[in-house]
Amino acid sequence: MSDFNTTKFTNPSTLILLGIPGLEVAHVWLSIPFCAMYAIALLGNFAILLIVKKEPTLHEPMYYFLCMLAATDLVLSTSTLPKTLSIFWFNSREIDFRACLTQMFFIHCFFGVESGIFVAMALDRYVAICHPLRHSTILTNRVVAIIGLAVLLRSSMIVLPHPFLARLLPYCGNNIFPHSYCEFFGVVKLACGDIRVSSYYGLFVTLTRNSLDMLCIAVSYTQILRAIFRLPTKNARLKTFGTCSAHLCAFLVFYIPALFSTLTHQFGKNVPLHFHILFANMCLLVPPTLNPIIYGVRTKQIWDRMLWLFTQKRT
Template sequence: MQETPVCLRVGHLLPYYLSDSNRTDFTNPSTFILLGIPGLEAAHVWITIPFCAMYVTAILGNFTILFIVKREPSLHEPVFYFLCMLAVTDLLISTSTMPKMLSIFWFNSREISFSACLTQMYFVHALSAMESGILVYLAFDRYVAICHPLRHSAILTNSVVAKIGLALVLRCGILTLAYPFLARRWPYCRTNIIPHSYCRFIAVVNLACADIQIGSYYGLFYLFSVNGMDVFFITVSYTQILRAIFRLPTKDARIKTFGTCISHLCAILALYIPDFFSAFMQRFGHNVPLHFLVLIANVYLLVPPVLHPIIYGVRTKQIRGRLLQVFTHKET
C-alpha cells in the first residue's frame, strides 16, 4: 500500500539536520542528498549486515522460484505464472532501492540526480502496487480453484493470465505516473536534503516550497483506487472461499481445502502488515523518532521480497518437491 501524504509534517520530517546553511535559495536542484537513516549514521555499516543479508536472500529466493517454474513443465500453469510475476516484481522493487541504499551506508555516496530520484520514486510506488495487485489475482485463482474446480482450467487460460498481467501493469504504471509528474512541477527552494534512504513521494514533496495539496488529494485517490480496491477484492474472494469451505461435508475436507490457501494468506500478511504499520506510523507517530520511521519504511520494502519465495517454496508441494530434486541431484 502506498502512503498518501495527508499530513505533510515538514517540521517533523526535517529536524535539526537541515541547518540554516542548508536552506539556500534555488529552484529545482539538479541533485538531491539522501541522508540514509538520519540519527543512525554511526551505525550505518552495522545496519547493512541484516539489510544486505535480506537483499541477497530476496535475490536468491526469487530467482530460484523463476528457475524452478521455468525448468519444470508441470508448473506451467496459471497460478505459477502469477508466482513468477510476483517474483519478478519482488526482484525489481528490492533492486530499485537496495544498491543505492548500500552505497550510502558503505561509501557515503548520498547524491542522487533529480531525474534518478523521480525514476526511483516511480518504480518504488508502481512496483509496490503491482505486488498488491498480484495478490488479488492469486486470491481470484484460489476462488476459482475452490468454488469452481471443474472450470478452473477453462476460466484461467494462458491468454487470460496474459491479459490480467497486462491490465495490472497498465493500472499501476499509469496511475503512478502522477507521482513523479507532480513532484517535478513543484519548485524546491529550501533544501535538497531528503531525510530518507530512498526517494519516497512523501519525503520528496515535503521539500517543495509550494502548495502541494493536490498531492494529498491524489494520494487519497491512489490509496482507495489501488490498495483499497485490492483489499476489497481479496476480502470478497475469501468470503466466497470460506462459504464454499464451510459447505464441505467433513472436517478433514474443510481443513485440506483451507490448507491450499495458507501460502496466499501468509503472502498477504507479509505484504500488508509491514505496509499498514509503516503507513500508521507515518501518520500518527508524531513523537516517534525519525530514524525509526525510516527503518520501518525500509523494512516494508525488504520483508515481502524475502518472505514470498520462502512461503511459496515451503508451502507449495510442487515447488518444494522440485527444489529437493535440484539439491539432491535426483532425476525427474
C-alpha cells in the same frame, strides 16, 4: 543544519540522501541484515522463476501468478537496496534528481503491481475452489497474461503523475532528504510551494488502491471459506485450506506493514524519524525476502522440485 537560500527554482540537480538519520553510527551494522535479506530475496525469487520455468507440471495459473510476484519482488527490492547499501558502505549519498524521480516511479508502481498480483492470486484460488471444473476454461494462459498486463498498466497509470507532480513543484535550495530512498511523500515535502494537491493525490492513490484490493481479496476469501466449510470431511477442509495458506501469509506480510507505515507517515507526528524510515525500508525488503520462503515451504510442488534440484547438484 545551515539556513538555505529561499530563492525558488524548478528542481535541484541532486538530492542528498541521509540514509537513516539518527542511526548513522549503526549504518555499517544495519547493512549486514539488509544485505543478507537482499541476497535471500534475489536467490529465492530467481529460484522460483527457474523452478516454474523448468518444471512443465507447474505451468498453471497459480504458478504463473507466483512468477509475476517473484519478478515484481526482484524489481521492488532492487529499486532501493543497491542505493541504500551504497549509503551504508561508501557514504554515497548523492542521487541525481531525475534518477530520484525514476526510483520513485519504480517503487510506487511495483508496490501497486504486487498488490494487484495478490488480488489476481485470490481470484485464482476462488475459481479453483468454488468452480474447480471451470478453472482451466476460465483462467486460460491468455486470460492470465491479460490479467498480468492489466495489473501493470493500472499501477503504471495511477503512479505516473507522482514524478511529474514532484518535478513541477518549486524548491528553495533544501536538497537534503532524510531517507534512504526517494519516497514520494518525503520528496514533495522538500518543496517550498503548495504541496496539498500532490499530498492529497498520493494519499488518495495509496488508500484507495489498497482498500479496493483488500476488499476484493476479502470478498474472494469469504466465498472460499464458505465453500471450504461445505466440504464433507475435516481432512478435505484442511487440505483445501492449505492451498490458500501461503497466499494468506504473504498477503498479511505485505499489507499490514504497508498500511502501518502509510498511517504513521501521515498521522504519526510523535513517531521517531529513524523508526519510520527503518520501518519503511522493511516494508520494501521483508516481503521480497519472505515470499519465496513462504511459497517454497507451503507449496509442496515447489518444495519437492527445489529439493530435487539440490539433490541432483550434490550427486
